[in-house]
Every structure is written in C-alpha cells, then in structure tokens.
Amino acid sequence: MSQWGESVTVEFGDLQATCMGLDCLGKWAVLPGRRVLALVDLDNPVEKVHRLTRQSKYDISCVQWNPHASHAHWFSSASMHKLELYSWDNASSKQVCTMKAHTRNISDIDWSPFDVNVIASCSVDAYTLLWDVREPKRPCASFQSVCGASQVKWNKVTNNMFATSHEGDVRIWDPRKGNTPVLYHTAHLAKIHGLDWSPFKENCFTTASQDGSAKFWDHTNFRQYKGMLKSGLPVWRAKYTPFGDGLISVVMSTLSRGDNSLFMWNNLSLNEPVHQFVGHMGTVVEYMWRKKKEDEKDYQLVSWSRDQNLKIWKVDSQLQRLCGHEVLDCVDETLLESTDSTREVLQSMSAPEVTMGTSQSERQTMTLMQEFSLVNKFIPNVTINVLDSANRYCSMSINSGKHAICVTVTFPEEYPNNAPPNFDLTSSTGLPPALIKKLLRVMNETIQKSVKKNLNCLEPCIRQVASAFDSMNLEERKTPDTDPFPVTGGFHAPFIHPLPFSGYQDNSIPFPRTCGAQFNSVGLLICFRRSKEAIIGEEKTPKALSELAVISSTNRVRSATSSASYALYSRSPPTPKSEIGSVGQWYIQNKRQRTKSRTFKDIPEGKRSIGDKDRVVKDKKRKGMRLEPVLIYDTHYLLNIHRELGEKYSLNLNNLTAMCEHNKIEAASVGRRDLVRLWSLIPVIHNPSLHPDLNPDAGTPWAQRPLGRGMVESLMNHYKSIGDIQTLAMLCCVFWDRNYFQSLSSLNSNAIKKSASKVSLEFEPVNFNSDTMFGSSTDSGWNFLPMSDNALSPSSQLTTISSPMATIAMAPNSSTPSRAMVKLKRSNSYNDLSFEDYKFADESQPKETIEEQERKQHESNCRMLDPSKYVQFDHMLKVYADILARWGLRNQAAHIKKHVTVRPQSHSGIAEDIIEFGVRCFKCETEVRGVKCTNCGHPAFHCAICHTGVKGSSNFCLNCGHGGHSSHMQEWFKHETQCPSGCGCLCLKWNPF
C-alpha cells in the first residue's frame, strides 16, 4: 500500500467546523465554524481566507455548494432545523433565503445535480424535503418515513431519483411518485453513516455503516450486495472516486486508537486498500474531490478533519490507475511496474490493517466514562446515586408508588463488547420476590439486545426497568381496595400511563383540528374555532403533532427534563393547566414569537425563545386559556327544506284539491313561489278527466303523454338537483301509491301463502270502496293503519275501514260479490281471497298470463311515476321521514312512512314469514317439519281428541305440545281448561291466545 503525505495542509484551529463544502469550480471551500464562516481559496489556502462572522449559537451541520456552474456562487448550509442559502461573491456573502419546515435538526442536504434550483434536505424528524430555492417559503415536496434520515443523496446519473438512509435502511425515492419510496431495503443492521451514488453507473451506490462495513449495491437487484468492504471500526464515509472504479473510505476513530487516514480501494479487489492517505490527527469528517482543471491530469482530494486541518491531496495518474482508471495519454510501463511492486509491499504492510479491529477492548464504541457522562440523569422516577467510572460501578434507586428498588450495576472490563454488566436489585419496601425476578428478566433482555451489538446499555436498561416497575405497581394499584380513582364522578387527576413509545409516532399523527364547521341534525351548522389571539396569520399550520414536541422542547426552561419532551402528553403533569406543549400553547407561542420578531429582529433567536417561554408560562398562570364560544347557526335557508312546511303540510290524498290548496298557502308563507306553482299544478294533473281507463284498448293513458309522466319526472329532477328532498317526498306521496308493489308481491307470494294457510287462518280483507279504477286495493292483515291511499279517486267519498276487526267481520259477508268482480275484471288482487281451492288457481293461471301481462303493462303505464323506480322513491320517503323525525315531528314522519312501498323488515318478520313448528310423527317417531311425515307418509300431527293425524288447521299448546284439529280444540276449550290429552297441563293459562 502506498502512503503519501498531503501536498497542502492548512490549520484553522479556531474554526471548530464540523463539515466542509467545495464549490463546483474547484475554487472555494467553505468551512462553517461556530462563530465564523471561513471561505478558503483552494489555490492559495494559506493566505486567501475570508472570514465572515455569523451570529448563531448553533453549529452548521452541513454545507454544500451548488453543483451547477451557472450558480456556482450559491451555497446552502443547515443549522438546527433551518436551511439557509447564501450567495458568495468573491469577498462578501449575502443571504439569499431561509427555508424552514423541518422540526428537528437537519442531518444532510444535497443539491440536485439536474435542477439548479432544487435542494433536498433530510432530518431526524423523519421527513425528507425537496426545496425549490425560488419558492423558499415551503418545501415543494415532502417524503415521510418512520424514522429520521441521516443522509440524502441524489443519483448522479439519472434524474428524479434520490436515496435516503434511515438507521440501517435505505429508501430510494422518486419525487414524482410521492410519499411512497420506490425501494425500501435493509442494507445494514447498524446505522448507516454514509451513502454515495456511483458517478458512472445509474443503479449503483455504496453505504457505510456503524457495523464496520461498507457495502456496494445495485438497486435493481437489492437482494444481495455487490461487494463488501470490511473494517474493524465503524465506517464513516465511503465515496466513489471520480475516476476508474475506486472508493475512498474513512473510519470513525475512537479516542484510544486513531486511524485517521483516508483509504483508497479498488472496487474489484476489496481485500485491502490500494492507498492510504496518512496525515490527519483527528477523524476525517468530510472529504471531497476538487474539480480538476482541464489541462491537469491529477485529481485533488480535499479533506477536513476534526483536528481542524484542511488537507489537499494529489491523486496522480498512478494512483488513478490503481483504481482501474486508464489514463489515455500516459501509458507508462515503468509506472505499471512500480504499482505492482507497491502492491507487493502493500501485502506485507497490510497486517496492521487487518488487526485494526480485532482487539476487543479497542473496539469500544464508548468508554464507560463517556457513557456515564452522557447518561440522562433525569429519567422519571429514577434517582442516580453513584456513577463511578474508575471502579466501574454505579447505583441508583427507582421509585414508583409506595415501592422503591435499589439497583447496583457493575461493569466488567470488556463491557460493552459481549460482556454484559451485572445488575443487582434490592427492594427496601418488601417488593414480592416474584416481581423482582420479573424485573431482572426485563433487564436481562435489554442488556442482551445491546451487548450483542456491542452497544452501551446502561440508559436503555434503566428506562426499561423503570417503566416495567411502574406498570407493575400500576397493576397492583388497580386492585379494587386501593383504586384511588372512581370511574365516574367529579374531576380527578387522571393517572397517566407511561406509554412505551410515547412521542415516537407523533410525527404521523396529524396536527389536531382547532377549528371546524359541522353540519348536524337538520340545517344546523356548528362552528368552533380558536380565539383571536391564537390566529396564526401567514405561517403555515404544521402537519404533524410531533412539531408540538419540538416547540415545547426547544422552548422549555433549561432545567426541565429533556426526556419529557418526547412524551408530549403522556408524561406531562396531570393537571391540564400546567401541561406543557398543548395545542393551544402552540398557537399562542407562535403568535408571540412572531410579534416579537418583528420588533426585535436583532436579538439572537435562542434568547428570544427562552424569554418568550418564561413569559408564556407566566401568562398562563395568570389567566386560563381563552376560548371562543361554539356557535350554532341556522342554515335552513340554504337547504331548500323548511321545518314549518314539514310541520304544516297536509297529506290527505282523499281530498287532493283541498290538500293542494292548503299546501299552496303554506308554501307561500315561507316564500317558496316555485312550490306555490307546483301545488297549483298538481290538481290539474290529477284532474279526474285525465284518469286512465282500465281498458288497455281505450287509448294511451295520460301518464304516457308528454305532459304526464315526463313532466312529473322533470319536475322531480329539478328538485333533485336543488336537493329539495321535502318536495320530492311530497311528490312521491302524491303520485305514487304502493298498491302496485303489493299486487306484485301478492302474485309472487301466492305459492307461499297457500302452504302457509295450514297454520294460520289468513284473511285477506278487501276494501270494496274504490272499485272505480283498479277494482279494489288489497290491505294485508298486518297493516293496522287505516288506508288513505286511494289517490286516484279523490271524488268518491270513501268509507275506509279503520280497524282490522272490522275488516275481518266484513270480509266473509261480502265474499260473493268480490268473487264476481274477480271474474269480471280479472283484478289479480283478489287471488288470495278467492283461491281457497288450489286447483282452481292452478287451472286459471296459464289462461291468465297473456292478458295478465298486458294488463300489468297497462297498469304500470297508467302511473304517473315510473314503477321501476319504486326503491328510489321509497328511499326518498325514508330520508324525508328521517328529517322530520330529527325535527321532532314524529306524527308527520309516520304519515310519510305509510307511503313507503316496502315495509321495513322487522315488521314482516313475524307476520309474513311462516312460523314452523317441528313435530314428532306419532307413528314412526321421526322429527318432521312439514304436515306429512317424510318417513311414513302419514300426517304427522296427532289430534289429542280424535286420535287421527291432522291435515288441516291445527292448534296446540305451547307448553305441553298437545293439540289437534282446530275445530276440536275450540270445542274442548269452551268448557275445559285442562289439556285434552290428560297430561294435566292448564293449557288455557299458558297460552294467552
């Protein structure tokens, strides 16, 4: 392996820069320090350095120059969650714009290599945003994932493709495809630090990971990596060389052992690096290729390290050749030989390279001391007593409820490399040993998980135990005698569960609605909104709830626990008033910040927000949240339906003219002129002279003429379009009578009814009064409402039958004339009544069919509304009835519902369906469901009196199951109360009928 020193080294000890950017012309490097922004002229890095002071206490996390020569003077930098764009003009820089939308620190930015104005930024807030710098107010696209991204990189060869890394996963996105990644793949098991696309191959990229490897991928075939480069230490970056097929990688060195060189690899032989750039004293944080001048053969690599040195390395054609790059104008035999010889040398030298990561103790991700210093001392319920890194020992106590446990931890020398620390639990308050065991198990699981990956595990472990302990105590508290929280009653402080992932998913919970308008009930509109002081103006409303957490955490008074910021609601203090980071506060804070920022623009941001927070907290204490009242609006006028009309409309089809006259006046009183005209039109349509003739040969019925059905339908279409369900329903009532359906259904159900007659005495009472039009209308026995639907005969004064009793009494008397009418008019509605003799029905039906069809066709032609749409009309009636019910007008609703053709199912359940009783055949003892036994052919049911099988109607006791012919039973129970079978059952008492 060849090793060369750097060609140029410049130290900037004061800068403290954490990243570096090179412009695309190869002229400038920018090094953003905390206080100053240094712009280094790479041609003369020692002397030509411009320092620009900046006023922010936050580090710039990443910086990048625009890669397009036309806008080479632009560079953008990210600090905290802000993205800033600067324009650099030789000696001065100017801020072009600021882009704010991320809610947490930006981890990486990348300019699109194809669009000069587009920059991508990714952040730990789980969003990757694309910005168009001409429109800096909001991102032009956003891509969300479950966990935050560490890198974002555009494909260098093809447009519309970029990759992001999330922990160990890589997602590849196409901005045109929206929020769903094109590909999603787990590349490493540990965090990916670096991602780089191949400059030549469209589908290839590399990933560098914490797990000590860098992998090569082809995203068209993601199942298997194309190659892997192993190193004992976490790989920080692995970037392609702009020539040949090479790679340069950097590992993350630890305090104890530093290997701060840059390694160059030939991608075809990944066993050992081909070159090592030695010289940096600290970890290299960034390295980039400088644009080479056209006449130059050598590439220059610029690197920036934690030791605050900028180094420029020359990569000559010989090195390029090592990476498989053919330098055309320089085919030099000797050089080739020399590379061979270096390679030989290299093999012998590569030994330390291999051992680099083998020594276990050196591989520590963090020393114990470091870990201790980083442990969050403010975990809820946990008090840390001792942290002694010298003796590798710590102890803490965890409290929850009335119990407390003491935890002591000792760390073996090798920790955390496959050597779990020892935990010891003692309880001072007599915690049952079973629970202690449980806690130990929880702890061991956590430890194993971390130690397997050689990760430090103290803090996650403490957290797990604390929450497990807490939930155990919770269970205990839930026992009835100790339950301090009654379920109902006045206000009490609710106990908050420590939700296991609280806050973790907040970024996918949408930002809550704080205002809204809601149509409810009928014509009422409710509005609720924020108070005036919480109106946010031009600023865009945030998207996800997680933004609340960010705001509350950045604004929190410093002494507060930082862990609570994630647990937005779940761990905040129980009383709502002191709740930190509620939605309401978000608005108020936001408002205040804005008003302040207008007046005091020069105050650094950090100070401002802290001051603000204090102020808000004080304000909060003084007065509670002011809320706007909820308003209820009456929007009936927008809806074309009127409560007054619903209440006052009359629906008396027996006297249509009077009804229309009445409704006309009502419509006029609410100012609906169109309805006035409609109601005056209806009697005209219903003029008796237009009534259809029963005889199909008498000419086209009125309904089929242009002003008949067509007009009614166009009227209905008009009211449909304006959403006037009220008028629609009234029209349905007027022009539609449900007899049509009943006659239809009675035909269909004839067969069923015949078989049904064995159980029940079924009367089909007949209404004889309206014999003018269709013969009579049938009223089925279960309808207990008086019929008022003889719509087409308004002139005849009806004597409607008002009770079922009356109908039943009447029906037998008038059975003779009714049958005569059947013969005369062939109205099928008589079928049920007259076909007592089945044979008669069977014989007559074939003869009837043709005429029947013709007659039915005629009948449907006579109607003013298309009979085929009855379901639709029914639905309109139901909707209107529902509206009336909402108004509390139940009588009116019931009137409307009477016009519905199809009865609701619940009604028909008992009345129409046949109730069948299983019978045990008295001869052969088999279970029979019908009249006759399927086994022996005898009538199955046995009469208790005459001891023969029952063929016709039967009655039996629901209690003892005995019974027999209806006539026998009736006679028996005229005098007796006990069962005729002699079983002793008091049948009359048990059967209320």
Add this chain to the structure above:
Amino acid sequence: MVSVLNSIDTAHEDMIHDAQLDYYGTKLATCSSDRSIKVFDVKGGQQRLITDLRGHDGPVWQLAWGHPMFGNLIASCGYDRKVIIWKETNGTWGKLYEYSNHDSSVNSVCFAPHELGLVLACGSSDGSISILTSTGDGSWDAKKIKNAHTIGCNAVSWAPALAPNALFDQTGRPTLVKKLVSGGCDNLVKIWREEDGEWIEDQKLEGHSDWVRDVAWAPSIGLPRSIIASCSQDCRVIIWSNDGTSNTWNSAILNKFKDVVWHLSWSITGNILAVSGGDNK
C-alpha cells in the same frame, strides 16, 4: 339568511377539537385537549351543561353521536389510543365500552348508518381501522383492517346503507351495503367493503399530494350516484363521484385553499359542503 341560533361558552381549558349535535339537534357535545368531553343541552337557545365526561388520558380528537334508536350514545377517540363509547342511562352518563387495541392515537370515529345496526369505525395513526359491532348483549365484536394506510389513518366515514345501484333493483327488498371510506398519510383515499364478514379494499383513489386529513361520504337522497369529498394537507378539496353503475370514480378539485384543509361536513341533503382548515375559517 343564516342566523346564529346559539352561542355556547364551553369553558374548556384548552383547544376544542370537535363539536357535534345529536340527531335531534338538541344536545351538543364538545371535546378538547383538556381531556374532557362536555355535553350541553342547547334546546331552544339555552345552554346548560349536562355532563363533563372524563376518561381519556390525552386530548380527545373526535366525537360521534349514535342513532337515537340505540339510546343516547357518544363515541370519542383521542391521543391516548382509546376509543370510549359513552351512554346515557336515566339521565346520567357513563362509560359503556372502552376499546384500547390501537397502537397509536385514534384520530377518527364514525357510527355506521343505523340500518346496519350499532357499528362504529375508528381510524388510527397506527395505520389500522377498527370496526366495532355491538352484538346486542353488551359486548362488542372488533374487526381490524390492518395496515389500511401506511403511516396512519386520519379519517373514516360511512357510506349510506342503501347502495345507489340498489335504487334500480326491482327484485324485492333492497340489500344494504357496508362500505366506508378512509383517508390517510399515504395520500390515498380508500373505499372498503364488507364481504362475508371480511373487510376488503374496494377502491383506491389517488389524487392528493399530501396527507389526506378528512373524508366525508355525502348522504344520499335517492339519487343514483355516490359522492365522496376528501381534503388534504396539500390544501385541496377533491370531490369524487361515482355514477352507481360502474366502478370508476371521477375526481374534481373543488378548490385549493391557502392553508391546510382538515375538516369536511355535508349537509343532510348532500348538496352543501362545509370546509374548514388551518386558517381558522
């Protein structure tokens, strides 16, 4: 001629997230970040606090009233991952049922049309939709559509129980359909249909370029078409319509607003849509 009928000072201690009137328009329920639900009697212009329901451990996002044929019922959902159904019995309100089988905030609840029985749909940020069906004996049967929307489901809304194509059906009793529409963080609007007790995806409507915040299926007044409105973080409101015979949905952008649109509500006749969003209007 829209007039203010009533103005209710709710005395909530934090932001109100939803307000709903019951079937008759006489009771108002509000929910808030202060974890409480308040029910007011607003009959005839009065405003009397009936009850203050506490039971959620986090902000309460949305409410839904049940149909009065099942009694006075309110369903509520919140950040604490719980769905609670509250019931009034003899003038006092109490918890009827608590469902806590979601892994993240529950953002939306909606009762099904009463024809389908007492059924409640809940959409959660864990991406799933739960359908809770009352079995009638006090217990509830829960079905879950897992991973209905990746990242999260933000809104659910039921279709009218009578399908528009059933309006042409002449064979007898119209069949009822169990359908619902949902919107989520995958920028999609999805229509779900129950078939043989299983919920399957019926349609996937693509049109929004950011999270869908609310969906609302328009009530039917007997027209042979279905209409769905959806609104999104991308500030657009889209009206989806279906002619009832085919299975295609046509989209039309109603409007693009200046800020996030997060709530939609149809009037009962299905011809007026109320839209509200982040601009407090």
